[in-house]
Amino acid sequence: MSxxxxxRSLTMDELTEAVVGAGEKKFRAKQIYGWLHxxxxxxxxxxxxxxxxxxxxxxxxxxxxxxxEIERYVSGLDxxxxxxxxxxxxxxxxxxxxxxxxxxxxxISSQAGCRMGCRFCASTLMGLARxxxxxxxxxxxxxxxxxxxxxxxxxxxxxxxxxxDNYESLSRMITILTDPEGMNLGxxxxxxxxxxxxxxxxxxxxxxxxxxxxxxxxxSNDATRRELMPVARSYGMDQLMEAARYYVDKTRRRITxxxxxxxxxxxxxxxxxxxxxxxxxxxxxxxLIPVNPIRERDYQQADTGHIAAFKGLLEQKHIQVxxxxxxxxxxxxxxxxxxxxxxxxxxxx
Ligand code: SAH
Numbered sequence: 571m572s573x574x575x576x577x578r579s580l581t582m583d584e585l586t587e588a589v590v591g592a593g594e595k596k597f598r599a600k601q602i603y604g605w606l607h608x609x610x611x612x613x614x615x616x617x618x619x620x621x622x623x624x625x626x627x628x629x630x631x632x633x634x635x636x637x638x639e640i641e642r643y644v645s646g647l648d649x650x651x652x653x654x655x656x657x658x659x660x661x662x663x664x665x666x667x668x669x670x671x672x673x674x675x676x677x678i679s680s681q682a683g684c685r686m687g688c689r690f691c692a693s694t695l696m697g698l699a700r701x702x703x704x705x706x707x708x709x710x711x712x713x714x715x716x717x718x719x720x721x722x723x724x725x726x727x728x729x730x731x732x733x734x735d736n737y738e739s740l741s742r743m744i745t746i747l748t749d750p751e752g753m754n755l756g757x758x759x760x761x762x763x764x765x766x767x768x769x770x771x772x773x774x775x776x777x778x779x780x781x782x783x784x785x786x787x788x789x790s791n792d793a794t795r796r797e798l799m800p801v802a803r804s805y806g807m808d809q810l811m812e813a814a815r816y817y818v819d820k821t822r823r824r825i826t827x828x829x830x831x832x833x834x835x836x837x838x839x840x841x842x843x844x845x846x847x848x849x850x851x852x853x854x855x856x857x858l859i860p861v862n863p864i865r866e867r868d869y870q871q872a873d874t875g876h877i878a879a880f881k882g883l884l885e886q887k888h889i890q891v892x893x894x895x896x897x898x899x900x901x902x903x904x905x906x907x908x909x910x911x912x913x914x915x916x917x918x919x
Contacts, residue, residue: 577614577632578606578705579742582751592627600751602628607752610712612636636709637663639717643901650898652908653714657682657706661699664908665710665729668897673723678710679908680740681731686765687800688786690830691906692864693730701736704743711747725755728763728784730908734770744778757781763828768805771813775820783817784826784857785810789836790844798835811848818853825852828894830859830905831880837872842883849889856884856891862904 580588586599598620605617614625614634637655640662644651651667661682668675684691685698707727715722725747727733733740740762747755757780764771765786774783787810789795795802818825827849831837849856858881860871872880877893884891896904 575632576703576705577602577629577634578636578708579703579739579746580632581742581745582749588628588632589624592624594621594624598624603749603751606634607708607712607746607749610716612716635703635705637706637713639713642717643898643903645898645901645903647900648897650901650903651714651718652898652901652903653710653717655710655713657702663702663706663710663730664903665714666898666903666908667714667718667720669720674720675724675726676711676714676722677726677729678707679729679731680707680727680733680736684731685735686732688765688788688906689798690832690861690864690867690869692866693906693908695864695866695909698731698735701739702731704739704746707739707743708746711753722753722755724759724761726761726763728761728905732765732767733762734764734767734774737770737773741774741777744781761826765799765801766805766810766813767801768809768813771817775817779821779823782823782826783821784828785814786830787827787845788830788832790841790848794836794841798832807848811852814854815852823853824890825854826857827854828857828859830861831872831877832861833870833872833876835869837876837880839879839883842880846884846887846889850887854890856889857894858891859894859905860896862896862899862906864906 582603585603586596589599601620605611611617614629635658639653640656641654642651649669653665655663663679663682665679666677681701682699683697684694687694711722711725746752748757761782761784763784788798792807814825860877861869863870881891881893898904
């Protein structure tokens with residue numbers, strides 16, 4: 571439990587327990603929760619109407635650790651902003667603010683680094699440093715909201731890290747983010763993307779049936795998927811599709827499959843056909859992402875013609891499909907371009 575000790579990681583119920591445990595009235599918990607999750611204060615001193623001694627007693631056991639912005643990059647292409655944040659222990663993470671006509675999305679990281687090892691992804695190159703706490707996930711959203719004044723209408727857990735490799739913190743983060751006493755974001759405005767850790771897909775469907783799920787598929791068969799994603803060696807395609815069907819049946823929600831198109835690896839017509847077969851009859855949406863090349867690997871984007879043909883074939887089979895509009899490529903804010911370190915990025919732009 572120790573990693574959830576942060577004051578901002580406590581649910582309303584837990585905070586109430588802590589406040590009552592400190593000999594104070596319940597309503598103090600509601601006040602503090604409001605300061606933390608609605609007024610988005612960054613230090614206990616800012617909680618004006620809360621007794622000092624209660625705050626110092628609480629923060630002894632439950633320190634308030636936030637993220638600190640150390641750099642911001644703004645895309646000249648589409649206004650996308652990338653934030654480099656430092657955690658209290660010095661680890662660095664990145665988050666992205668994307669502005670759309672229908673509202674703003676914040677893309678948050680769930681881990682510092684990642685241990686999934688997907689071949690095409692920059693976020694995993696240096697391995698996993700550690701899991702983020704619920705507070706550190708929330709504070710990426712809060713810090714961006716406070717620093718820019720922008721409203722946040724959607725949150726996507728698609729930054730660095732594998733959210734289902736940090737399930738407990740993710741789950742708690744969702745509970746707090748959707749709490750009416752907190753930011754009160756609708757569950758339907760949250761999307762979690764996983765590389766396919768199957769047991770957690772079942773748990774997620776059971777525990778958060780209103781939250782959107784995206785699965786990074788990237789292949790139409792086991793052989794190709796294993797080549798691109800080490801996680802596919804533990805979980806086969808058949809079981810993965812079974813889990814996806816469970817999510818759809820259980821939640822009555824459409825599921826998204828992400829499919830990054832890599833030239834000569836997974837962009838063939840045959841693979842589009844195979845993919846169509848895999849998802850037949852499933853309420854889903856396929857999001858094609860022309861792979862963003864990273865300098866450590868020689869994967870290339872599929873040709874425009876191949877992308878169009880791949881999409882066309884799926885459409886012919888009446889499968890909902892879009893090509894993801896890449897945001898912030900000029901500032902390395904696009905899919906797979908987020909990195910753990912600061913120095914690691916030098917020389918990239
Ligand atoms: N770990 C989670 C979420 C993070 S990545 C997951 O795997 O889903 C968000 C999406 O970007 C995933 O679909 C991921 O596979 C994809 N991605 C990673 N590197 C990429 C790259 N270089 N080009 C395009 N998409 C990439």
